[in-house]
Amino acid sequence: MGFTTVGVVGAGVMGTGLAQAVAQAGIGVVLVDTGDDVLDRARRRIDEGLRLHRLLARSRGEDGPAPDRAEVQRRIEYTIDLGALARADFVVENITEDVDLKRPVYERMDEVCPPGTVFAANTSVIPITAIGAMTGRPDAVLGMHFMNPVPMRPMVEVIRGHHTSEATVERGRALLDALGKEAVVVADSPGFVTNRVLMLTVNEAAFLVQEGVADAAQVDRLFRECFGHRMGPLETADLIGLDTILASVEGLHTAFADSKYRPCPLLRRMVAAGLLGRKSGRGFHVYDHAK
Structure with missing residues (x-):
């Protein structure tokens, strides 16, 4: 259940934190947003996050090697093209909590991503079943509610939609395991737990x-x-x-x-x-x- 490339849609606070965590785990990232200015800000925020990660590790007495900032950044592709997600075997969407904004993104992702690609919605409130219905693969859609700051939080709330398959849940667990995070799987309901x-x-x-x-x-x-x-x-x-x-x-x-x-x-x-x-x-x- 290895991962070559993870797509991250939305380069706000949550998306950049997730991109950093994935790249630090040695996995390639395609980070997508709508403007180069947003992506430039995301690049700077990830650099700051990597510096903070090292400072916090030192404050806890951890002596492991610091993340190589240049190497982590080389693993991240910054792009405005959703078509670049065609290379991703797992995609996490992090855009604004607005169904009307999410729908065209999921429809485009459904077009460009291979059939085996799992979609995870990092949403706060919107039911996962409703998001799955925006795609032609509702069995391959789940919720993964990451907490801020993503690189530092060890637990993720995973939400199983009405059609989410067990294989999709296990794929989500495998990604979180690769990131050093644990999962609690809950049923679908607005706001979850x-x-x-x-x-x-x-x-x-x-x-x-x-x-x-x-x-x-x-x-x-x-x-x-x-x-x-x-x-x-x-x-x-x-x-x-x-x-x-x-x-x-x-x-x-x-x-x-x-x-x-x-x-x-x-x-x-x-x-x-x-x-x-x-x-x-x-x-x-x-x-x-x-x-």
């Missing part, structure tokens, strides 16, 4: 700030020090990106038609104001510079 719980938590934390019950620092400190969480819910939201959080909460609200998922007005206002978290330099907390 992690985001169905996390997004509701973040949204309710935003309501607490909006209502003046506590400020963001107090909310996060309570979760860190009372429950031993490494990060509080609003720090986590800033790391993910408040635009992604809002899109996920809106997706849950639409999918379940349940008022408990109604997006917090403060969250909407912050996104409209461009306060997106770490990547913009300010969200519920203020950062020295945008990541």
Whole structure:
């Protein structure tokens, strides 16, 4: 179950992190996005990620060889051409949480990729069964919900759609094993396990700030020090990106038609104001510079 080339569609934070992790594992990568400027930014972000990886390894007392940045970069092809995915034996899609944007991408992937290529959706909310229905190979589509930052997170939530075959799940497990990651396989449902719980938590934390019950620092400190969480819910939201959080909460609200998922007005206002978290330099907390 070896892998020669993995396609990564979408060169945002998640896509670049995944491309880095795959290339570090010695596997070729085709990283696709819509513009050369986005790909140039992705190349720089991966270089920064490789430097950070080495610094963190040293801080943990790990003495192994540092990743050869030039060699890792040589394994990555940066392109705007989805046709380049014809060489991939596994593709992970990471684009915006919007079915109307995803559909033409999956239709094109279905045209250019060999029949044996597996498609994995790194989605936060959209059901995998719905994504599989965009293709002529729903049995070869699964969800792989990676966490940010991808190179540093050891666990991945894998989602089995209604038509996903056991062979496809095993292929997904094999890729994660090659990346040094573990999988928990769950059934298909909007938000799956992690985001169905996390997004509701973040949204309710935003309501607490909006209502003046506590400020963001107090909310996060309570979760860190009372429950031993490494990060509080609003720090986590800033790391993910408040635009992604809002899109996920809106997706849950639409999918379940349940008022408990109604997006917090403060969250909407912050996104409209461009306060997106770490990547913009300010969200519920203020950062020295945008990541």
